[in-house]
Amino acid sequence: MKTFYIVFTSIVLNFNNVFTSVLDLTNAEWTVSNKNESIKISGSVPGGVYTDLHKASVIGDILSGFNDVLTRWVAHDTWTYTGKFNVNESQLNSLVAHMVFEGLDTVAYIELNDHPIGTTNNMFVRYVFDVKQQLKLGENQLTVVFESPIKVANSRSEKYFTAPACVPDQYNGECHANQLRKMQASFAWDWGPAFPSVGFWKPVTIEFYNNIIMRSVTTHIEKDDAFWYIKITAHIESSRNKKDIKSYMSASLKLEGNQKYIIGKDLDINTNDDGTSKADLSMTISQNIVKLWWPNGYGDQALYDLDVYLSTINDGEISHKHLQIGFRTIELVEEDATKYLGNTTAGQGLTFYFKVNGYPLFMKGSNWIPAHILPELGSDRKRIDDLLTAAKDVHTSMIRVWGGGVYESDYFYRRCDQLGILVWQDFQFACAMYPIDTEFLNSVKTEVEQTVVRLQHHPSIALWAGNNENEAALRGNWYTRPQEFQRYKEEYIKLYVETIQPIVKSLDPGRRYLVSSPSNGLESEREGYIANNPYDAHYGDTHYYNYMADNWNLNIYPLTRFASEYGVQSLPSISTLKTATQDPKDLSFDSVFIRHRQHLPNGFTYMKQQIGKRLKLDENDTKYFEKFVFYSQISQAMSVKAETEFYRQNQATWHTMGVMYWQLNDVWQAPSWSSIEYGGKWKMLHYYAKSFLAPVLVSPRLLLSGDVDVYLLNDRFVPIVNGEITVDIFNFSSLIPIRSQTYVVQAEPLRSTKQNISINLWNEPNKEEIFVKFSLKADGITSSPFNFVFPKSLKDAVGLKEPRIQISVSKRTEGRPDNGLQYNVDIRVDTIVLFLWLETNTNDGHFENNGFIVTQPHIRVKYTSKTNLTPTELEKLITYQYYIN
Template identity: 65%
Template sequence: MSYVFCVLFLLFNGLLNNYSVHCIEIVDLTSNGNVIWSLGNKNKSISVAGSVPGGVYTDLEKAGIIDNVLFGFNDVLTRWIAYDYWTYTGRFLLSQDSLNYNVTKLVLEGVDTVAFLELNGSPIGTTENMFVRYVFDVKQYIKVGENELTINFLSPVEAAKVRSDKYFTAPNCVPDVYNGECHANQLRKMQASFSWDWGPAFPSVGIWKPLTIELYNEAIIRSVTTHIDKNGSLWDLKIVAYLETRSTRIKGYLTANLSVNAKQYVTIRNDVNVLARDDGTAEAGLNFTISENVVSLWWPNGFGDQPLYDLKVSLHNQDSDEELSVKHIKIGFRTVELVEEDASNILGNTTAGNGLTFYFKVNDYPLFMKGSNWIPANILPELGSDKNTIDDLLLAARDAHMAMLRVWGGGIYESDYFYQKCDELGILIWQDFLFACSMYPADAEFLNTVKQEIEQNVIRLQHHASIAVWAGNNENEVALRGDWYGTKQQFDRYKEDYIKLYVHTIKPIVETLDPGRRYLVSSPSNGRKSEEDGYIAENPYDSNYGDTHYYNYFADNWDANIYPGTRFASEYGFQSFPSAKTLQTASNDQNDFHLDSKFIRHRQHSPGGNTYIKEQIARHLHLDDNDPKYFEKFIFYSQISQAMSMKSETEYYRQSQSDWYTMGALYWQLNDVWQAPSWSGIEYGGKWKMLHYFAMNFFSPVLVSPRLTLAGDINVYLINDRLVPIEDAKIVMDVFNWTSLEPIETNSYPASVAALTTKKQTTVEIWDRENKEEIFMRFSLKSDGVNSSPRNYVFPVSLKMAKGLRKPHIRPKNQLTQEN
């Protein structure tokens, strides 16, 4: 299938004029186009229909060669696929008209990963990075009639091994319990595809993004970036168009048409006369000045609306006014600043006032960032862009009052649709670059492909209102300083490679292409302090600086007193099991559903994970090992324990805004890639765990948040994420015993708190109560200016010690009706 872009654009917009129909023709080479794709292996024992976008696992499953990859032990039973060599072959027709264009480019938006390409029997190029868009000039290779495109893939496992033998970089392999593959750090491929502690290994190959042929005569706009700055009552908007041409010079003019409020439009034009580089690329710009009165502010979720404005950027022929190429994007007007300043300016000369702040200021307001961490929506990257899945997950985040998601560095740069949806929902994105939990090579070949990757993806994503900050990697600074991978003896070598990659290569690219956003070298890190300390801090977890990742499986995670201070908690979590219903989609053998089964051990990738869950449950809940429903209860109790742990830790961070200026809580993790124990709040398939239901409360914009102290008292905080203060309010504490639904005691306390902050309201003394096993406390807020605030609870002792609980004898209403 092919189409002429200009004609389609004009028809869609009702603007059909006397423009030429030969602006740019797009030949669609995906499976939706008039293309026949086939897939075969090296010895030709397998030949099946192929899909584009697609991948080898999905195509073999469709053909019945393998079963559901997420069922049973199929992640290892199908591992032979990753060791074979695979070829995708596409056959498509071209007319004589298609050969009459001056330029013919084959554009591959995403190839996973190491491949050699041939068109009609002639080599045209290679790929080595699944995050890079590859563009090949194929004019001399195409012909009238049937054309054949062949993409030959190397085994990613073997390709990684070959590079490791030449440029070994720690670690050698993942832990055995991961059931994974080695040397993922050698390939620019989704790192989690070689396995992780929450997911299986599926080292796929395939064409995971769209594939087209572009035909044009003069020049096209490949991408557009927008740089928006506030200057008093005006917005300065700088637009940069990234152009491609066959000529040495691009002459013409650019126009930009921006929708504003009241269904009005602002248009600007600028002549273009630029010299193209050797590869035919060039840039041209346009500058707007827009009054703040004609556009409205874009706000994160929970703080305001998310107005987005259509921006159309067009390239025209100078002489004929013909529209040669056009790009449409949506932009939002907001300011985002990551503030790292002397903490004593806020906290005074206290212990907490040492160091630097670390918080996001949006539209000049300091906002506490509530949210989670996003892993790929599917372990097979071609399935991760499914719009229904993205919608479900992002809407769930929105509904739980999340204002930020961290796109984690072991996954992928998400689809355009993902970021567009985040723009619409007001979910800010902390975007890691895709390096995680490893040291990485720094040879010239590796650095060159990284440069392409960073340039292309920063340019692609930069215009989105949702992008808040870039981070170079996940946990690699702390891994090097902490000797996670036995690098201590070669510390200087690995530090040199670290700086060469993240500082000398990535940092200048990001700061040149997107100077308005902060680039953090790592997460966690001490932010600016790490930079001052040579990029590898002595203690990257210093609570006085930057962001932290915190996990403690040995302490009582329900106890808020175990958690250290932090300026920003960008990762923290505790595991739970998915529901029995979700587990049953991975096995139909009832013998698999007990804690020590081979199946459950296979699905638990975290070393010691089940033991940690069991020990955490035992601290607060009674679970008899001999109970015939032990496994069913273990699943349920694991979700209770996870939810209560995350509630305690998250509320601790929100409370700590008052005395440590903690300004963010992003728990690990939002979503799942298979049916297994993990840290997620949403199971694979979309079912909410108890954690996500709890998140709707512990992330509530207004919350009474009590904390049981080590002394046995209760410190009561009032959290206010609104842009207005709460005044003349009242906190009500109802005391219940476990035998009644009516309070046995009620007390109230005056309450008030400024906008966008947290304040301790009172301390309730309960240390001397003799009946703490018989009671619990419920806290609520009464305020004329607050529409809703969830109730909150304190349990003075472990729930398993509670006295007075009775079996409820609850039955469904319809059952009672039938009996009556």
Template identity: 70%
Template structure:
């Protein structure tokens, strides 16, 4: 039933239907839960939400699964059969309602459900909500709920025997399990190149009994369009009923809190037609003046105002039946795929299509990274403290977009709400990654439900930017990663059946205002034109690309291929020694040749690649007494500099290729091991994350040393105002002195939201003694509050001359104790007597963090802020600070 309401710009009196609410929920987390294995030899307390690994660890049956070799030593857990048994009480009044439903918001994964020894259903996907009608099985007083989980490894093997899809297994170096693509389960739970195999089992999201009469409001989608000076808001409520094929009368209403303390109210009587499956939809169309709401912007481009929307379903007696509260934002977003010549004229790069996001009418360069699950155990991945820490860390380095990668999970409601609040757009993959998938009826039925529920649950978040069908499966199919060439046609048919015939129409029907990409990487519209499998899914003239190359000199701007949008790229580094020591107490493990570190490296030839990357630019002797500690530290230098160069190349390429996005791989970590992350397991920032704060800076002078010896200089401006009447200063330094040997100044300008190559001529091809100098770049502009220094190192650092061992002095003073968050701020003053490269500060014994780190110092003094949860004397912090730096 549709209703159309035009809202007058005034406050309305709203009647709240809060008495005699007819929908009640019994939270099953309070039930008495017991967890047992198949033969009954293990019986421990269970938890909901929770999981078997977590509960066994709490009971002391297994140790920390991330410690030592425990990921493999505890693998027996995933081969056993586990049963959760819960006891709870219900009253006669509860059972008098028309509907008594058992609801699992998330159950992982293949399980059979019984109440009072009577089967009520089964589950086969961790990504869907299950609702079972249990009115007939429930009894007044005590009830017993039993959920028996099949081993996910065995379930995957059984399905694979009937519906095999390549690949059979992950590479041996992953220490993982096989056939995870047969299950609608977190694909990384059977292992990945950045994480362990912990095939989880459990009730990983809330479970409850709901009691109601007539109708319940399950989800609400919000479809927002800007038309002239108004916003059109279309609400679509998805209902579940106790009756099928009936017409029910109700009152459907909504209230929206807007600017100035106003509450706008809309509503009317509706006749609800329930379907055969007892579901129904109700629609409400609203027009809102642009004067009463403010636009939502991505981080770095404006504010993120959110407005409380309450949606009510009431009966004819003004009694509330069901209610949903949402926070919504008003913004427009489009993925623009149009003739590239519109942006690039007649240049050679103008072939093909653009690929960029236009938000509120403006083309914005998307800066950010890729998100993997916050914890390898999904029941722990919704920890709000961890999500807050990771997302605020992303926000603090100018992140405007995160890609939620397709081998993990659909994140918690809290995650997307925080993205809304922090202004972090989400590129949302559906959970398919690096594999072909079966297309039997059972599998497709699971997928259909998963996509319907995921889109309707998440659609109202202003942070959701687009939907993507899978991670790398178009490229895998075209590149024949897993199968024989003769099987291409079979897998192509399966691919189209899954992502095009099944998923695409669901997404486009439920969320028509957002783009659905079939895959990532993809050529977008061009891939669709070529039958959904492009001849070259990595064509730089279309779509997005993933690029990894561990052989090239990654500090060289000239080695990277062009792209319209870089949605994945990265390099491995080692974890810090402090974090590594949380996974082992045996000093023998702290060697690259140890079985422990061989076990932790899942990337084939991973250590070789890290060493080769370092050796191209840095000097580290094998006989150095601190070789291992330096290897860890230098690997983070190499990663940070490689990502800096590659990211700046993409930002520069907005000027001549219209590259409009750089999402590096990856933001976070799930264990203490070599990986591509910028934030270690536990939340500690690597050097990469500190460097990202600079290479993503809104205004940055970005030089590019060409093979010819010339230096191109770009001015990057991610602001809505142009830069003009400004100066770029170029200082030439000897490695042995803090005083520049030459300084040059150039006029500089850049349009708003642009990358502009400057009219600056610098050539180093005839510069003598290039191994003795480096260049520092800076900007002075009245309209720019800050712009970081940037550098050119003409020769690899391992071959430079004059780099001395510095004398470093550190002094700490207390600044203030903040009342808002009770954190204490300190000033850390650093003085040096020569050039220092990658000065890295640590205060391991103190709970706090530096605002910046990994400094390149060509000046005698800097001050950095340190923020701590402890209110200590400055002398204590000063004594706790240690440091490292690079020196040949």
């Protein structure tokens, strides 16, 4: 076998042969009909039955009113998609014809020209069927019959019952989602409705070729001294009849300075019984000709084009894959904590932090749920761009793709690569025990293998986690009885340890596989994979929710090495709620509509209690509901701010090294934990995340003693030397501080540093009349957010006055239309204003910051608009709210 390679040249590969042919069935003539054919409409691929029924005006907007329940009949029926398409003589003469279903949701029976070709039972699996014998010249007919997922789940549960039986009644959902390899949240969740859709949620194609096709490419990249070593693996498919194929594999990697590394070799491919095979190439790259890929906030995201070709010797048929790779190292470090914290209580146990390119980085971000409750709409590129860009804008360096949704589109992960957002990727198992019958496990094996192979090359993938909360659920008997523990433990190990783990480790040995999240990591493994206390603060990651405590108080939160889930609810804005109802009477706590949208048991009670701990709201106020919405967003923003800063401060004392609040996005207009409303509007929480996740932040903690500890958080690679923190004490009634003091401060790089600053508010007279403002100036830091301490609850604040607020707008710059137009919004006030909230009631623009604690007579904020407005027009659109008791 001969091999050649050419290093660092500008040679371009020239192929004069024919690439494999693909027939995309997106534009086939599709129809959809139900079981008794009382409904027959046009269909779409990719698409789904709810989408198609809405387009045909059979059903209304699924997210309006009570349509999540009123349209549930759809999921109880059987739906048949029929597509007609043409095949030409050249295609028919190909030796291989494979029909590829990238994603069918979920249980389906497939016929081609009245001949059975296969069945499916997993929406996360790509199915490939040999249709060479069933195709004919001219018109062909593909028929896919989708069974009701609700009925299939119930039927399977009768054979393989696995806890829990159903979701809580408040979810208005369906039972036994854990029986299907389907988006778990499609049967309802505490933040979303049930829409158990069926359909082609991804494309379907027919591949015509004569020999082999390259299905996927994986890259294993390792660093050793001054070189990067790359192993490129082509995952190859052919027909079952092909056994010995002579071919040529080559790869071209574009490097810095317009250089290329080209390598290739002859192959003698022997396919397996199922027609699959693998082939490898290796490259060695000097570190001097590539740049490192860094997470957002820590450096640039250098990506390099890799093209891999596979051509057959006899006829020169070519298969090609293009991907972008990044050069970075990542390691989840779980080692003796005494190394960092000494022989203290904090030093017991293990660390849990990510080291990227040799540096221990504090990870900051949130949790991602599906971008839409209908999976075929979740891959919309604009929706993905808007959400991921919004995450990047608030300093997100890591996002967790939660285990009750879907494995996201290729575009999603490419954008994470480009934006520098690391992905904590859960496998799609959440909040349930799962069956382990042979059919289920075999389907899971294929799902995991395909998922890892598809996503492995992305530099943004940080780790794999087997499930969401199932270790904690099993240990805590969330869904089971104590006497069933041993059964479910054995099944848990069978699924996540014996089935999934070996596949991940074999296909992606360079990344950590966590069996569960939350988990004690290595310690859970040592304890037989189900730790006695999966929430042990000395190990791993934790999830924490407490709706009874005062969540503005930093002292109530538990210690952790890594906070991978936490949060509180709020309502979406009135303008967003109005997109779900046309009836003004629905915008009231007395309405059935609002209660229907709240899926968290006792959710409004918790929300009301949280607001009442810090803010004053009169139930007899004529604008009570509008203010409740606004105050719920204040409460949510301040609560998540407090908890996040607690964890960031504890980098110094407990080696806490990550925060990902729950949750980034929404799937409908309802109460939830999100920081971005359905439709894209930022809640106050998302604006506040821009501050509490900032790279440099003064972060105070008011202790029960009345002392204020002050931390300087520095997520940069350089120290802060001789910076100045100014502490201003204000009366609520005046824009002039009653006293100020400045302290010289230092901070090490990539550290949280407690400062030698003495502030005590215990003996401060009239604490209900004052608050404290913190600001920072330091060389090399262009901006650092202000921070505040309120010694008493704001419901007890004395001295707040009704402000006079003047707002004027001037256009600042005109960028490219896709970037939007920028305006200067000038705000003038005559007194302290708390939580000044600006709105335009449009999703065509956003403010740079919002929810201001105004302590100056004039502030300026930028507004970016996708619509070309005059300053006067924008000025008229702006409304505002603020807190006053």
